Each structure stands twice: as C-alpha cells, then as structure tokens.
Amino acid sequence: MTMKKLFIIALIVTVASIISCNDVQRKPSNVYIPDMAYSRAYETYADHSNLKDAGINYTNLPVPGTIARGEEFPFPLAKDAAGDTTNYFASKKIKGPVDSLSKSEYTETERLYLINCGICHGAKLDGNGPLYKGGEGPFAAKPATLVGDAKYEAMPEGQMFYSVMYGKNLMGSYASQLNRKQRWQIIKYIKLKQAEGKAPVAVANATAKN
Ligand code: HEC
Numbered sequence: 001m002t003m004k005k006l007f008i009i010a011l012i013v014t015v016a017s018i019i020s021c022n023d024v025q026r027k028p029s030n031v032y033i034p035d036m037a038y039s040r041a042y043e044t045y046a047d048h049s050n051l052k053d054a055g056i057n058y059t060n061l062p063v064p065g066t067i068a069r070g071e072e073f074p075f076p077l078a079k080d081a082a083g084d085t086t087n088y089f090a091s092k093k094i095k096g097p098v099d100s101l102s103k104s105e106y107t108e109t110e111r112l113y114l115i116n117c118g119i120c121h122g123a124k125l126d127g128n129g130p131l132y133k134g135g136e137g138p139f140a141a142k143p144a145t146l147v148g149d150a151k152y153e154a155m156p157e158g159q160m161f162y163s164v165m166y167g168k169n170l171m172g173s174y175a176s177q178l179n180r181k182q183r184w185q186i187i188k189y190i191k192l193k194q195a196e197g198k199a200p201v202a203v204a205n206a207t208a209k210n
Pocket of ligand 1: 113116117118119120121131139141142143144159160163164168169170171172174178186187
C-alpha cells in the first residue's frame, strides 16, 4: 500500500517536472528589488556619463570649494580665462597668510624651493638655475630673477601665489606638487631672500630668532 502511494507521488512529480521544463520561457519573470539583484556599482575611473540616463548624478570630482584636509589658506581667485588678466591683477591684493618661518620651517621650505623651483630660478634665486644656465640649458625661457630684479622684488605675495598656483606663460602650475601651505611658505621664503639681499644682517637675526 505505501509503496503504491510512493510510486504515484513519484510519478506525478516526474511528469510535472518534465512538462514544466519542456516549456521554453520567453519572457523573464519580474525581478523583486532589481537594485539588489543587479549591482549598480561603478568603477571609480570609469566613464559615468551613462549613469545620467539612469537618473544617477555621479561625478568623481570633489564638490566645488572643497578644501582637502591639511589644505589650509584657501585662495579665493579662480584661474583667468585665456586672454583675461582680471584675477591675475586682483591677486595683488591678497595678503600671504604666512607671517614668518621658524628655523625648521625655513629649512624645509628651502628644500622644497630647491627641488621645485631652484632648477629654473636658481639656488640664489637669480633666475639662472641649471635648467636655464644662462641660455645654454634645456629650458629656453628665462626664469624670473626673483632676487635682484625690482619688478619681482615689488611683486605682491598674492600675485606670486597666483602664478605658482595657475602657472605663468612657460612656467607651469605647481598646485599639484606643493600644497597651499607649502606654496605660501615658499613665497615667504622668496620674500625673505629678497629682503636678505638688501639687509642681510637684519633678516639673518629675524629668522634665527624663531
Ligand atoms: C621649468 C622652469 C621653472 C620652474 C621649475 C619654476 N619656474 Fe617660476 N618662472 C619660470 C619662467 C620661465 C618664468 C617667467 C614667466 C613669464 O613671465 O613669462 C617664471 C616666473 C615666475 C614668477 C613671476 C610670475 C609673474 O607673475 O610674473 C614667480 C613668482 C615664480 N616664477 C615663482 C616660482 C616658484 C615659487 C617655483 C617653484 C614652486 C617656480 N617658479 C618654478 C620658470 C620656472
């Protein structure tokens, strides 16, 4: 009796499964919570323009005005459009936030200057670094004579910062090599060197004090 019952159940199950498998399913069934079934994950550096069509507004750029941790002293001026000099001139009014360099800061800033700037502007800031070498070096444009040229001695810190941040003619931007604080410190270093050229004793004392 039980064997017969079992046999009937097995027969029904087998027939049912054969019938259901035979039918080719042409329409996929509805998916419950498709976001969970199909990942919307994206690769960081992939092209995301297609996501816009799906209503996802993703951009891998920081929100405008974002200041990275450690990036003190925001600079309020944007880069001028080609041919425009409005912000370049406006930058003259921006005061450098670095008032002095302690002895260790001075040593570190000098190191950064020699790595990033000295190759062109020279260890003595005379506009004659190894890349220029009086016109014999591989870099054809004459770098600014930061010490010894009245034009650059009179140049306000904010305008120097503008040029270091956005570049000036053949000099590129140094915004990615040096953070804002380091850039302002280098400009302070240039200003100290300019003052040193005029009154060596006074500045030597001023920097040694810290
Ligand atoms: C590859 C060579 C090169 C390097 C490296 C370089 N400069 Fe220059 N720099 C130049 C040249 C060339 C000019 C002249 C640009 C002009 O006025 O046409 C210049 C001009 C300047 C000026 C004057 C900008 C102005 O508005 O007239 C400043 C200030 C300056 N550089 C600072 C720096 C500092 C600080 C660094 C390092 C972070 C640096 N430079 C690195 C080549 C260089």
